[in-house]
Amino acid sequence: MRRIIAEDPNWSLDIVPSLSNLCLQCLVNKFEEKPIFEELTPTQKDYIQERLSTSLPLHVTANLVSDGVYWKRCCQQRWDLCDVSHYDHSWKRMFFERHLENIIELFIPDVTESSTVVKMVPLCKKYVKRLDISQLLPPIKEPQRGGGEDEDEEEGSDLVIDDEYDIPRVDHFDFGILLDKLTNLEELHLVYRVKQCGMNFEWEMFEMTDRDCESLGKALKSCKTLKLFRLHQSHVNDKKCRLLVKYLLDHPSLTELDFSHNVISDAGARGLGKLLNRTKLETLNVCDNNISGPGAKAVAHALSKNSSLLSLNFHLNRLKDEGGQAICKALLKNTTLRHLHLGGSEVTWHTAVALSKVLVVNNTLKSINLSCNTLGEVGGKALEEAMCHNSSVTECDIRLTDADEQSVSSINQVVWTNQSLEHKKKAQEK
Structure with missing residues (x-):
């Protein structure tokens, strides 16, 4: 019998898969049963990664399939933002x-x-x-069993005991x-x-x-x-803060600690002060807590002896001038701190005057934030005069402090000059 085969104008030998590709596709299909990957060439590995099923068990792929297209496909299939x-x-x-x-x-x-x-x-x-x-x-809390009033009264004492002792591990x-x-x-x-x-x-x-x-x-x-x-x-309160600090003392690698947006007060801050001298902390963030003057003084005492801390954030605490002045006094001895944030910490011109004394002699501080405090004209003038003698501060935020506009303008001018000097210095180092 004769057969008539319709001619396909798009057919060519190029669309016939090579024997090597057929073998690789076989490896893809049988990968879970017999995973072979390391023995392949880079090109062959790419072929495998592009075709492997993303639903393969992790114990098969985790330590075998290298970083690449396969894991990209797994991520993009599972999460929208990658x-x-x-x-x-x-x-x-x-x-x-x-x-x-x-x-x-x-x-x-x-x-x-x-x-x-x-x-x-x-x-x-x-x-x-x-x-x-x-x-x-x-x-998951188990629902309480319903009952009449008499039953509730009879079992009342038992419920109290259960609440006290029958607790999850x-x-x-x-x-x-x-x-x-x-x-x-x-x-x-x-x-x-x-x-x-x-x-x-x-x-x-x-x-x-x-x-x-x-x-x-x-x-x-x-x-x-x-x-x-x-x-x-x-x-996190004082008790929990101090308990965590106890376990973090002398930690061999910890360099950044962030306890922001909690309810830590002075007792917890005293624990953090101890931690400063028993670790290699470079960044301490206690933003938005309840730390006041005594707690800040404890941290300041540790700061005066510390040689590793680079950034200290007391934003949105209640330091007042007692705490603010203590921090400034410590900076007369400290020569490593670069970033200080005292914004919204209820300090006044007294702290600004204390900080101005630091700026005259300290060449380490790079950024200062005193925003949202009541510094007034006296505080603004003190900072203005001090900044004229400073060449290291490249950021100084004194917004919403009631400082005189002329003082703010003069401080900003010095900051811009210091920034230009810093950029030139970095360019020369390159």
Whole structure:
């Protein structure tokens, strides 16, 4: 019999896959059963990465498939926003950091198995350098049994006992099972809160408990590579602050500590003062707390002896002149601090006068923020006269301080001159 085959004008030998590509496609199809990757050439690896299924188990791909197109596809399929520049341009790092963050944020104590987190460690510990945890779920409360009034009265005493003793082992996720195993972790950002809680809102959802604090402190101590620790908006009080400080003393790598937007007052600040001389801290941020004069004096006492701190942020505290002047007095001895933020700290012209004495002799400070304080004309004049003798300050914010406009203009002119000198100096160094 004769057959008539329609001629395809688009057909050519170019559309016939090569034998090597057919073999590579076979590897793609059987990758979970027999993963072969390291033996391939770079071109062949690219071919595999472009075609591998993103639903493959992580225990197959995590330590085998190198950073590249495959992990980019995994990220873009899972998340809408994928800015790889925040992850040192590593798609693999982005995937494992965000994947581990998601597991922790959805972890329910006494419901989720700890093994869910622990089994991820061998797969991700090489790639996780930063964890940004924006939610920590508390245990699920069991509904109370209904009953009549007599039953309620009879069981009232038992309920009180249960509240006191029958409590969960850990109120939130226990970081003790994880941090010591993440050998490359450098940054940890935590917020104790529940997102989208709706009508189930309770204040307890937005603060860490004493047990949380104890377990977190031990975990931080065990994480020897940690450089930055941020715990904010979590209702951290003096007791919790001092407990965390106890575990952070003599930490070998911690350089930045952020306790902003909490309720730390003077007792906690005294603990932070002790920490300054028992670590290598370069940045301390206690913005928006309840620290007043005595607490600032404790930090100032430590600052006068400190040789590592580069940035100190007391923004939105209640230092008043007692605390502000103490900080300025310490800067007469300190020769390392570069950035000082006293904005909105209820200081007046007395602190401005004290700071003016520092600016005449200190050549280390680069930026000063005194905004939203009542410095008045006297404070503005004092700073103006001092800045005429200073060549290091390249930022000076005195907005909303009631300072004289002429003084503000003169200070800004000196700042611009210092900035120009700084730029020329950097250009010559290059």
